[in-house]
Amino acid sequence: MGLLNLLFGLKSFTHGIHPPYNKDTADKPIRRLAFPAQLVLPLDQHIGKPAIPLVKKGQEVVRGEPIAKADGNFSVPLHAPATGRVRDIALLPTPKGPKSNGIVLDVYQGSTQEVLWGHPRDMSDLNQQEIIQAIQDSGMVGLGGAAFPSHMKLTIPKDKQVDTLIINGCECEPYLTCDHRIMLEYPKELIRGIRYAMRASGTRQAIIGIEDNKMDAAEVLRASLSNGSSIRVEVVETKYPQGSEKMLIKSLLDREVPTGGLPADVGVVVNNVGTLAFLGMLLPQGQGLIERVITVAGPGVLKPGNYMVPLGTPIRHILEQAGYEGSRTEFILGGPMMGPAVSAMDTPITKGTSGLLVLNEPSIEDxxxxxxxxxxxxxxxxxxxxxxxxxxxxxxxxxxxxxxxxxxxxxxxxxxxxxxxxxxxxxxxxxxxxxxxxxxxxxxxx
Ligand code: SF4
Ligand code: SF4
CATH class of the missing domain: 1.10.1060.10 (Alpha-helical ferredoxin)
Incomplete structure (x- = not known):
C-alpha cells in the first residue's frame, strides 16, 4: 500500500498500475438512442449453456417478451429488446469472436420504447428460493463484463458460509463511466437490488466499494442509506485493477481468495453495481433484461457519452449516431485493458458489453x-x-x-x-x- 494511502487511510491492494483514466464522459447523463432497424441477439450472451429459442422465423414479438428459455440451471433466458418480427435464427457474429447461434429481429420502426411485457409483483412475499428463481427468470448476468448468471452467483453452496455482499462500484478500466452514471442516476434502484441480492445470498452486511475518483457517487449513495443500515459505502484507492473481485475483497476486507478458489471460500459474494441496479428495476416489474448502459468513448468519437441501448444493437448503429472519425481505428467492446477488439461492424452489444471504444490503432511502422x-x-x-x-x-x-x-x-x-x-x-x-x-x-x- 502506498504512503499516501496509509496517510489518508484509503483501502487498497499492493501492486497494480495508474493508467490515464480518460473518464471525460463521467458528467454525461445516460441517454437513449433510437432503435436500430435490426437487432442481433446471440443465444450465448452469458457463461453457461446457450438459451433455447422459443420463437420461430416470422413470429411477431413485443418488447420485453421472452424469446429464448434457459437450458437448465446454468443458463438464463433472453427477452425481446424491441417489438418486431423474427427474421432469422442463424449463426451470427458475437463479441467473443467465433459466430454463434442467435435470433435476428426486424424492429418495427416507430415502435414504443415502453416495455410491453411483465408481471408486477410484491417482492416482500418471495422467499430466498423464489428470489433466486426470479433473478434467473429476468435473464440477469454480471453486467461488469463477466456475464456470469447472477442467480448462480447468488446461490451459495451448502458447504460455504458467506457473510458479506460486496458491490463493485470501482469501474477501474480507463474510459468507462457507465457504472458511475448508474450510481448517480439510479441510487434507489441500486439499493433495492442490493437488498434482493442480500436476501438471495443470505448475507448480513453489504459494502459498496467505490474508487476515490467517484466521490460524488459515494456521497449520493451514502445520502440514500439510513443510519445503522446493513449496507455501507467504502471508498478505495483509484488504481487498476481495483475492480477485479480478488483485489476488491483484499482491499475492503483484507481477505485473500485462495488459488483456484472463489470469493465464497472467504465468505464473500461480489456483484457489480449495474447488475444490482437493473435487478432493482426489473424484479418488482417481473421483467427481463432487454437493455443496458454502455459508455461510448475514445479519441475518435464525436459525441462521447453514456447510452442506454437495447441488447443486440449492432456497433454500426451506435457509431452512426455517436459519430466517429479517423482512418485507422480500432473498436473495443469494454475497457481498453481487458475488452476484446472487434472488426465486424454488425457485432452486437450483448449483456456483458460495458463500453464501445474507438481508439486509434497503432501503426505497424510505428x-x-x-x-x-x-x-x-x-x-x-x-x-x-x-x-x-x-x-x-x-x-x-x-x-x-x-x-x-x-x-x-x-x-x-x-x-x-x-x-x-x-x-x-x-x-x-x-x-x-x-x-x-x-x-x-x-x-x-x-
Ligand atoms: S496479466 Fe496476469 S501476469 Fe500480467 S499483471 Fe495481470 S495477473 Fe499478472
Ligand atoms: S518482460 Fe518487460 S517489464 Fe518484464 S522484466 Fe522484461 S522488459 Fe521488464
Missing part, C-alpha cells in the same frame, strides 16, 4: 510499438496484482513450456488484467502470450 527483448527491468513483477513473475512466464511462453508455466509459475492465477504488458518498456505482449498458453493447456487437458 517504431515505438516495436517488440524488443526483455531487459529484466522487473517492472512487470512490480505491477502484477497477483504477485506473479510475468517476465519468467513470458520467457517460458516463448519456449512453449506451457506446462512449466502452470506448474511452477502459477499461470492459472493470472486473470489477464494486462498490467504487465502495459508497463513493459520492451512492448512484449505478455498478456497475449498468457492467453495462448492457457488456451493450449486447456485444450491438452480436455
Amino acid at each position: 517504431e515505438s510499438q516495436r517488440i524488443w527483448p526483455c531487459i529484466r527491468c522487473a517492472r512487470c513483477v512490480s505491477a502484477c496484482p497477483m504477485h506473479l513473475n510475468p517476465s519468467m512466464l513470458g520467457q517460458l511462453a516463448a519456449k512453449r513450456k506451457y506446462d512449466e508455466m502452470a506448474l511452477d509459475y502459477h499461470l492459472n492465477d493470472c486473470f489477464e488484467c494486462g498490467c504487465c504488458s502495459y508497463v513493459c518498456p520492451s512492448n512484449i505482449p505478455l498478456v497475449q502470450y498468457f492467453r495462448i498458453a492457457k488456451a493450449i493447456n486447456r485444450e491438452q487437458a480436455a
Whole structure:
C-alpha cells in the first residue's frame, strides 16, 4: 500500500498500475438512442449453456417478451429488446469472436420504447428460493463484463458460509463511466437490488466499494442509506485493477481468495453495481433484461457519452449516431485493458458489453510499438496484482513450456488484467502470450 494511502487511510491492494483514466464522459447523463432497424441477439450472451429459442422465423414479438428459455440451471433466458418480427435464427457474429447461434429481429420502426411485457409483483412475499428463481427468470448476468448468471452467483453452496455482499462500484478500466452514471442516476434502484441480492445470498452486511475518483457517487449513495443500515459505502484507492473481485475483497476486507478458489471460500459474494441496479428495476416489474448502459468513448468519437441501448444493437448503429472519425481505428467492446477488439461492424452489444471504444490503432511502422527483448527491468513483477513473475512466464511462453508455466509459475492465477504488458518498456505482449498458453493447456487437458 502506498504512503499516501496509509496517510489518508484509503483501502487498497499492493501492486497494480495508474493508467490515464480518460473518464471525460463521467458528467454525461445516460441517454437513449433510437432503435436500430435490426437487432442481433446471440443465444450465448452469458457463461453457461446457450438459451433455447422459443420463437420461430416470422413470429411477431413485443418488447420485453421472452424469446429464448434457459437450458437448465446454468443458463438464463433472453427477452425481446424491441417489438418486431423474427427474421432469422442463424449463426451470427458475437463479441467473443467465433459466430454463434442467435435470433435476428426486424424492429418495427416507430415502435414504443415502453416495455410491453411483465408481471408486477410484491417482492416482500418471495422467499430466498423464489428470489433466486426470479433473478434467473429476468435473464440477469454480471453486467461488469463477466456475464456470469447472477442467480448462480447468488446461490451459495451448502458447504460455504458467506457473510458479506460486496458491490463493485470501482469501474477501474480507463474510459468507462457507465457504472458511475448508474450510481448517480439510479441510487434507489441500486439499493433495492442490493437488498434482493442480500436476501438471495443470505448475507448480513453489504459494502459498496467505490474508487476515490467517484466521490460524488459515494456521497449520493451514502445520502440514500439510513443510519445503522446493513449496507455501507467504502471508498478505495483509484488504481487498476481495483475492480477485479480478488483485489476488491483484499482491499475492503483484507481477505485473500485462495488459488483456484472463489470469493465464497472467504465468505464473500461480489456483484457489480449495474447488475444490482437493473435487478432493482426489473424484479418488482417481473421483467427481463432487454437493455443496458454502455459508455461510448475514445479519441475518435464525436459525441462521447453514456447510452442506454437495447441488447443486440449492432456497433454500426451506435457509431452512426455517436459519430466517429479517423482512418485507422480500432473498436473495443469494454475497457481498453481487458475488452476484446472487434472488426465486424454488425457485432452486437450483448449483456456483458460495458463500453464501445474507438481508439486509434497503432501503426505497424510505428517504431515505438516495436517488440524488443526483455531487459529484466522487473517492472512487470512490480505491477502484477497477483504477485506473479510475468517476465519468467513470458520467457517460458516463448519456449512453449506451457506446462512449466502452470506448474511452477502459477499461470492459472493470472486473470489477464494486462498490467504487465502495459508497463513493459520492451512492448512484449505478455498478456497475449498468457492467453495462448492457457488456451493450449486447456485444450491438452480436455
Ligand atoms: S496479466 Fe496476469 S501476469 Fe500480467 S499483471 Fe495481470 S495477473 Fe499478472
Ligand atoms: S517489464 Fe518487460 S522488459 Fe521488464 S522484466 Fe518484464 S518482460 Fe522484461
